[in-house]
Amino acid sequence: xxxxxxxxxxxxxxxxxxxxxxxxxxxxxxxxxxxxxxxxxxxxxxxxxxxxxxxxxxxxxxxxxxxxxxxxxxxxxxxxxxxxxxxxxxxxxxxxxxxxxxxxxxxxxxxx
Amino acid sequence: xxxxxxxxxxxxxxxxxxxxxxxxxxxxxxxxxxxxxxxxxxxxxxxxxxxxxxxxxxxxxxxxxxxxxxxxxxxxxxxxxxxxxxxxxxxxxxxxxxxxxxxxxxxxxxxxxx
Numbered sequence: 001x002x003x004x005x006x007x008x009x010x011x012x013x014x015x016x017x018x019x020x021x022x023x024x025x026x027x028x029x030x031x032x033x034x035x036x037x038x039x040x041x042x043x044x045x046x047x048x049x050x051x052x053x054x055x056x057x058x059x060x061x062x063x064x065x066x067x068x069x070x071x072x073x074x075x076x077x078x079x080x081x082x083x084x085x086x087x088x089x090x091x092x093x094x095x096x097x098x099x100x101x102x103x104x105x106x107x108x109x110x111x112x
Numbered sequence: 113x114x115x116x117x118x119x120x121x122x123x124x125x126x127x128x129x130x131x132x133x134x135x136x137x138x139x140x141x142x143x144x145x146x147x148x149x150x151x152x153x154x155x156x157x158x159x160x161x162x163x164x165x166x167x168x169x170x171x172x173x174x175x176x177x178x179x180x181x182x183x184x185x186x187x188x189x190x191x192x193x194x195x196x197x198x199x200x201x202x203x204x205x206x207x208x209x210x211x212x213x214x215x216x217x218x219x220x221x222x223x224x225x226x
């Protein structure tokens with residue numbers, strides 16, 4: 001069966017520090033991968049998506065970046081965090097044929 | 113940008129009652145999906161309805177889709193305290209790269225009182 005792992009679950013980082021959030025998928029190949037951010041009491045904002053290794057599309061200009069070094073690994077990074085980067089970050093995967101998204105458990109990031 | 117908009121933003125009902133949440137969207141879609149999110153957790157896919165379908169059932173869930181009005185509703189029958197969560201509708205968008213993206217609404221926060 002397919003599983004998705006996202007870590008860490010919570011993170012408190014000072015302003016200006018770097019960020020690396022990792023997401024891995026098991027039990028499937030060539031998934032579409034996504035990073036979403038959810039601000040408190042709001043909907044999900046698509047940050048990045050990837051259809052294959054090394055292929056990253058950005059939806060929102062910001063100081064975040066994403067990489068896909070392996071087929072089932074998706075990494076969200078920042079060189080210098082801002083206060084406004086605080087939020088709940090969710091990784092998800094899907095296949096074109098099945099449409100539904102499977103989400104990870106999320107990372108609560110607080111920038112202080 | 114937000115495609116789906118849920119209504120109401122918050123809903124509080126007694127256990128055993130039915131809960132109805134609505135979603136409106138702006139552009140043509142291939143399918144519409146509903147997700148559930150428990151507080152502080154990831155989203156869980158509940159049900160998908162295709163644009164050529166008008167109604168779909170899954171257990172205590174009933175979803176309707178009216179493409180002429182660009183709206184959908186999610187009905188949870190005989191609600192339970194465990195149904196307390198936020199519910200999101202999501203619509204698809206086919207990008208030029210051939211990927212598949214969902215655009216989510218802001219959600220309806222459902223509270224079921226025991």
